[in-house]
Structure formats: structure tokens, C-alpha cells
Amino acid sequence: MTSGDEAKAAIYADGITALRGAFGVAWADAMREDIEAAFAEAIDRPGGAVGRGPKRYYVEIHPEQMRGFTDLVTHPWVVAVCTAVLGPAYEIVELGFDIPFAGAVNQPWHRDFPMPEATRTQRRLNSLAFNLTGVDTTDEMGPFEIAPGTQFDDSPEFGHGMFPPKSHYGRYNERAVRKYPQRGDISARSALTIHRGTANKSPWSRPVLVLGVDAPDATNGDKHDMAVTRPYWESLPPAVRDHLHCPVVERLTPITQKHTIEGLVMGEA
Template sequence: MIQEVGSAKFTAAELDRLAAELNRDGICVIRGLFDRHLIEQWAEAFDALFQLRQNQPGGLAPREQARYYLTFPWVQPFANQDVFANPVILGILDRVFFQEYRLVQLAADIPCQGSDYQEIHRDFRPLFSDRIVTPLYALAVNFPLVEVTADNGPFQMARGTHVMPREEALVKIRAGEIPMESFYMQPGDVTIRSPLAMHRGSPNRTQKPRPMVVMGYVMHWLHTPKVDLTLPRNYYQTLPEDLQQMLRCEVVEELPENKAETYVNFKY
């Protein structure tokens, strides 16, 4: 079976390989998944939205110096089931999640000029303790709206640390036994990663923001009060039932014009 999106084709064997990498390394990289024209549409809409939110109280969540978090409104072009229900992405999630899962987050991480290295951290805690390996119960799907280079703040992660106790992972990273790897990406590339893997943002030394989209998927039982989705009813009702069930969201008659960001504490 071949799953096709845009110009990218993936066989079942390739999806198996990507799922195996995700389980082993805590991350997999899917090159050229999204069409460049789609990314250009998102980038244009992002630029206008970012400028608008900068002038709204609470319109951006601070993420340390010159780094921000922005939740996307559920409107075009962001409301696109070819993206949030992409068959290649869901094909991988189906292989690593052992129960039903939900989409709970659609947002962007945005380092700007003047940002610095973040403290190495996790986005989630282990389910029980560091002494018990946590399965993949939450995943972040990321794709950039610009080329990610060494200069504009590439995401950095230490492979395999999602299955290690936190302190053990930090010792290995500091000793150079496990490198903090920079992930350089082209528009259209996608990563799927475990938020338990040790990672950090790096400095953006350019004059332009570096927006990285994040779609958060979690097991159906996980409580996620820090993030939320709000969908207009007229769009929600056009979705097939299985996608409605996949979205953990509030359905409203009209989207709020001004909504303050609340996802500020994010490091563990």
C-alpha cells in the first residue's frame, strides 16, 4: 500500500521504518511531506497573525527571551485536514500509539532575534517515575514555515533520552556521550517526536522569526489543561465522524476575537 500526499509517497514498509525510529530515538524525520505551496500559504497567514497578536494583551505566550508561543485559530489555511489528519502522519501514530488518540494542540514556537539557548528540558513528566520507562503516550508533530538553518534557531534534541531517567540523560549529554543534535529542515519537512526526550531551542540570530508549527497528539485518557482547541461549529460539522472524535476541542458558534495565551510553564 502506498500513501500519497502532494508529491510525497510512502509505502507501508517506510511507515514501519519511521515508526521504529520514533520508538528507538524519540524522533523521526519525514522529508518533503507537505507541498511547498501549502507551506507558503501558512507562512503568509502566520506573518499577519503574528503581527496582530504582538499588539494584543496576552496575544503571545512568552517562552524566555525573544521566544514566543502562539495558538492558531481554527480558520483557513490552518484548518486543514490534509495537515492535522495527514494519512502519513496518522499512519505513523497508528503504529506507535496503542489506544485511541486525540489532537489537542495546534500552535507555533517562534524564536526571534535576541533569543538564546533554552535550558535542556522535557515538555511532559513521566507517567509514573523515572525508574519506569514511559511508553509514547504523547507526541509532537512539528513542521517549519521557513527553512531551518544553523542561524535561525534549530530545534535541538538528544536521541534516545525519552527512555532514560532525566538525571542520567543530562549526565550523558554533559559528558558528550549523547550529542544535542540540531535538526535542519526545509519547508515541507516534518518531525514527529516524544516530548519526554531531552531537548532545547537554540538562538535565532537572524532578523526574521522562525515559526515552527506544533500539533500535539495524546492518548485519549491524558488530561491536557495547558493546551486547547476551539473550532467553529460550521467547520466542525463538515468533518467526518472519525475526525470529530480525534479532535479534543470546544465547539463554538463563533471564534473569540481575542484570547490570551495560557501555556507558559512548559519545562520539566
Template sequence: MVQSIGGIAKYSATDLDRFAQELNKDGICVIPGVFEQKLIDEWTQAFEKLFHERQNQPGGLAPREISRYYLTLPWIYPFANELVFANPVIMGVLERVFFQEYVMVQMGVDVPFQGSDYQEIHRDFRPLFSDGLRPAVGDRIVTPLYALAVNFPLVEVTAENGPFQMARGTHVLPREEGLKKVASGEIPMESFYMQPGDVMVRSPLALHRGSPNRTNQPRPMVVMGYAMHWLHTPKVELTLQQDYYESLPVEMRQMLRCQVVEQLPKEKLETYVNFKY
């Protein structure tokens, strides 16, 4: 049974089991009310300031086609928050679908502005093997989930401001088969509307796209990436300042795949430009 304490939804082990089952079956689950509004407000204010700074830095933003950008978040307050990247609800779902040690590899924001368009339908990761080599039962691929994206919006996500769109179940189909089913309408491209505080956990192998933001306000969506400890993820990175890193419990340090530096750089050159497969 879901309870709400202080405005934050509390989930039982049965609830977490259900979310994990949805994730395995559909490639996505949405968990309402994980974060309180105060936290979202703090992140929104800090993000707006950061985005303005990055706009004025050469290479400070990664282009995501027309009027859409990606930026890596610095590991500073309020973004460096164990109650977010190691949130018990999120970890409870991840631990039910990752059957080995996993690491966090990414923390950034995807933000479409007015003038953005539909992205090409894509995946964020290549499969472990070619589609022809992956083990299958019928037309379903049985490779377990080995990477996950955790998203949460800093504003309400509506039909007008660029909702994330995904075709459920395509994470277990060969890419071309999934694209055919989407094109024929057999599997719809579904929009996911969210409230501030909601969390989406999804497989980056599922076919998806960004949709147009038709409003005059940006739609920032935080993305945190987690992967099996053995997966090579060269396009995304975390950089932590040494004093903060050393203040973390050992289990959290082990969960973060990061570069540890004495002082965080003042400027960030975005390298996560190629993102579609």
C-alpha cells in the same frame, strides 16, 4: 521505496514502519517532503498576519524566554486543514506507535527571533509515573509513547536560525540520568535541520531545547500535539466553530479534543506559558 508525485513524497507501509521504529528507539523521526510548497506559502502568509495581530493584543503571545514566543493557531483557513492535522503520512506513523485511541490536543507555533538564546534543557511533559516507579529494563524505561509532538517549519531551518535540538534516546531514560549523559557528552545534543514541507515527529519526554536565532528573520515552527485519549492535557486547547466541526467526518470529530463554539473569539489570551519539566 519513496516516490515523489507532484513534489510531495509518497511513503510505503515499509517506510512508515521504519519511521515508527526510529520514533520508538530515538524519540524522534524526520519525514522529508510531506507538504507541498504552496501549502507552506499559504500558512506563512497567514501566520505573519496573525502574529502581527497578536503582538498588539495584551496576552496575545506566550513568552518563551528572551525573543521567543508561542501562539495558538485559530481553527480557520488555511490552518484548519484536514490534509495537515489528519495527514495520511503523519497518521500512519502515529497509528503505529499509539496502541489505543488518540486525540489531537494542540496546534500552535513556536517562533524565535534574533536575540533568542539557548533554552534550558527540558521535557514538555511529566512522565506518567515518577522515574523511580516507571517499569524499566536495565536503564531503559519501557513505558510506551503516550504523547507526541508533530512539528513542521514554515521556513528552512538552518544552523543559524534556531534549530530544534534534542538528545536521542533520552525519552526512555530517567530525567537525571539523561541530563548526566548529555552533560558528559555521552549523548550529544543534536540539531535538526529541515526544509519547508518536512515533518518531525517526536516524544515530548526526550530532553531538548530551542537554540538561538542569529538571523534577522523569525523561524516559525508549527507544533501539533497528539496524545492517548485518556491523557489529561489542561495547558493546551483547541476551539472549533460549530459549523466547521459539524462538517467533519465522524472519525475526525472523534480525534479532536476541542471546545465547540458558535463563533470563534476575535482575540486569544495565551495560557500555555509554563512548558518545561
């Protein structure tokens, strides 16, 4: 099988897969610098950063705010996974990052949005989230925790279609796997797979880049407002422009976050 086929099989089986060492440490360090610069700008304006729990934030950015954007979206593994899972007309709809700081607490088990009908009725996954860490993750930093094989879990008891009730937690606790990505690694997952951030007991933040990609029939792009300036658009290779369906503007406007997840604001109750 090709790497895309292997990744698709893993995502349909477990909800997540990864490629170790996709980029060098220096590339990952530059990514973190760009994340920290964007966070410093966003945290000081209304709607610039949204809470995903105590001491935990999400910020969406424009492609131009990340020096390695083109490197990422043209990486052969990323292209292969997107094509295999979402089809050749996939669309890049989100670029952002999560930062849990020291003192962040366990999130409740959740998925990032309600299950779409394509998944419920056809068992077809029509979106992907790629994650890249800005640090070498340790257990003290509150690593990402995921319950493999839960991307198709469906119950009317899920709050807002996203939050399983505590009576379901036994299943997720039994399956729970903590992930310890290192700088340069890439993971790809269905954001429907039940997951959570865990408590950051270290003195350091754990920034993680998020790249969101949709199949043509998905609607996650409605929650995001990425744009590019004309000179930047013209500098992009056709292989990027073909998948980047966003406005081309004369001047970038800072993004006001739309993708709030109200159930995460308080952390695990």
C-alpha cells in the same frame, strides 16, 4: 513494516523521526502566512503569546486559523504515526507555533512536560508532537537541537520534572543533533526527548508549527483550549471529527495561553 511501524520504532529508539517533502513549498508558505497573521493578533493582547526565552514566543491557535489544518491531520503519514504510537483512538489536542526571532538565545536543555506515569512505569509514550517549519532552516537561524534517545531519561534532579541539571549537560551535548528541516517536511517526536532551541543569529524569524496529539490516557489536552465553530465542524470529514475532541462553539474566543514553561523565560542561564 508499514510507515507507521517504522516511525514508531524510530520514536521509541531516538525520540524523533521525520518525513521529507510531505507537502509542497506553496503549502508551507501559506502555513507561514497564517502563523504570521495569528502572531500579529496574539502579541497585542494579554496572554496571547507566551515567552519561551528572549525574542522567542509560543502561540496556540484554533484549527480555523490555519487553512491547511485538514490537509495536515489527514496526511497518511501523520495518521499512520499517530495510530501506530498512540492507538486508533488518538486525540488531536494542540495546534500552535513557536517563533524564535533574531536575537533569540540558547534555551536550557528541557522536555516540554514532566514524564507521565505511563512512560515511567510502562515505558510507553502516550503523546506526540509534530513540527513543520515555515522556512528553509539554516544554521544561522538557531535550529532545533535534540539529544536522541533521551525520552526515557528520569532523575529526581530534574527541575519541575522537565529541566535536567547542568551536571547532566555533558550527556546531552554529546548526543546533540541539530535539525535543518525544509519547507514541506514533517517531524514527529516525543516531547519528553531532551531538546532546546538554539541562538538565532540571523535577521529572520524561524516559525514552526506544532501539532500535539495524545493517546486517550494522556492529559496534555488540559493545557490547551482549541475550539471550532459549528459551520467549520460540519465541514470537517468524519476522519478528522473522530479525533478532534474539542468544544463546538458559535463564535471563537482568542486563546489565552496556558502552556507556560517558566524555566524557559530567561533562556540558558
